[in-house]
Amino acid sequence: MTFRSVPLFPSVKRLHGEHPEGVRVSAKEMKEYEARLERSATLPKYDITMMPRITITMMPRITTPQV
Numbered sequence: 001m002t003f004r005s006v007p008l009f010p011s012v013k014r015l016h017g018e019h020p021e022g023v024r025v026s027a028k029e030m031k032e033y034e035a036r037l038e039r040s041a042t043l044p045k046y047d048i049t050m051m052p053r054i055t056i057t058m059m060p061r062i063t064t065p066q067v
Contacts, residue, residue, distance in 0.1 A: 040047030
């Protein structure tokens with residue numbers, strides 16, 4: 001595979017486990033995924049980074065000062 005005459009070596013990783021075919025995501029669920037996607041300016045269709053979900057444990061602990 002090449003891009004602008006430069007050979008590319010894509011990395012492919014296999015996911016272990018069972019992955020059934022034909023599973024669809026609802027429009028509501030897809031909006032949640034789309035909000036986490038960052039598309040490349042040069043290759044928006046193919047170069048996508050998915051940001052992790054922010055959970056309560058990932059948020060910094062905010063404490064109020066003791067008086």
